[in-house]
Amino acid sequence: MNATSRRRFLLQSGLLVAAAAVGCRRSESPAVLLTSHRNVVQTLEGIPATDGAGVRLTRVIGQPALRNLDPFLMLDRFHSDDPGAYIRGFPSHPHRGFETVTVMLDGRMRHRDSRGNSGLIAGGGSQWMTAGRGIIHSEMPEQVQGLMSGFQLWLNLPAKEKLCPPAYQDHTPAQLAEERLSPAGSRARVIAGHMNGLQGPVRERPTQPLLLTLSLEDDRPFELDTPSDHTAFAFVSSGEVDLGPEDASKPVREGSLALLGPGSRLRVRARNRRSELLIAAARPLREPIVQYGPFVMNTRAEIQQAFEDYRAGVLDKG
Template identity: 40%
Template structure:
């Protein structure tokens, strides 16, 4: 008889203050060395001071990645060279497969809480780096929930299976690079959540309160990477919120410069030359 094992925390990384776009202040986790492969970066935008984010992200290019933007409070308006124009508000998400190239902008909106949102980057596999660019909105009502024991899991993408009570849902984003999965977890006071989760890469970014991940307590603004096992155990004494990310690493080399993520320096130089010559989007 075999016994399921709870996945341990193997490392904890603190987010770092940074700035992007037109002076937007963010908290950033970035790892282009494969530690959270297929994910590359988590940016948290959160402020009740409009000067911290109102400049937004004017038109800029991307190649070789997917981006996933998820709004907690406020909103963002997206426009791109393909003609997409839409606004996401609290609870909504937008997914962009940049492929060969896309030029887009994201401009912030506020509600009475200000703005609080996330943008995650995923690296595309080498075979998909020059694929066709696509875009999709996902509304809050499209995202299924797991609930029980003072916990709520909102599934943005991938399959999620709770063990207490037994229930399974699949998020609407089913084409995330590297079989990627992402969920938003909300734990009330003394809430707990036990998930079956065997993805090779599993990490939890805590953004509100303190979260007990297995035997280790992790505070807001930190990313915990999990080791091998079959189950993810989360609990919180006073309440917490977090993003869970999971996937299968590409295990491919990364060449990165600004908004471009390729596999070799030659491909990166080609992306820069294509952008300068107006050929990025093919």
């Protein structure tokens, strides 16, 4: 994505809405804007990457074509039934200045951190970790064979919250808000935020995120509410779907991320009988982003301080 197309997307998606709004006329109807459907602005695929101790994955957000999508910093997709692709896991490593979300579709992963937290993330479950001022954690597989499949999403924190106390919560499938969407078994699972009256277990986060998974078993269309001023995307992990209003929908195939324009509704229809996707929306921060490895702050000086605190053994203290 070159600079021109990047700016075009930012304008279309509402990330530069403050600048664009200056030219709005009083005669324009806010109600029309608030009830509009989100369109697919652009699609892109991830690139092969490795992380941790050699875990093979696909990097979707955080790659050269899409460094970040304010406030989303990274989206990784992992999916393999080859133990060699995941068995070495993610040994102890630090974080500061953002939140991580792990969504497990299949497999078992154990979390341990320097705050004494430990939790098992199994298929259908999720984990939400706020690194805040600093945490050191590991994520290691609790299986030696079989399928390991899921996502990890990094979500930025505003400057005033970057040094907040660390926090951790994990959720089993039963703790997620679930709605059956069709007699064929289609369902939505809400991890964070509100969707069509459902409230996910993760609440009151600084970026007011909406995060959910959809499993579609038929081609019956489904619509969901999205906060109109949020950055939003959808990632198709299996199958193929149409996204957008019925008269202007676009197909999005497996392994592709759809960048979504502004609007308060999203229409989804499976093109394949079985399709799965991750949908995310969050309030953009519009703040400087300085990232170096596992630290995400607003200035280079803050990054340097994070490294000094880590070397001194005080990153997660205080």
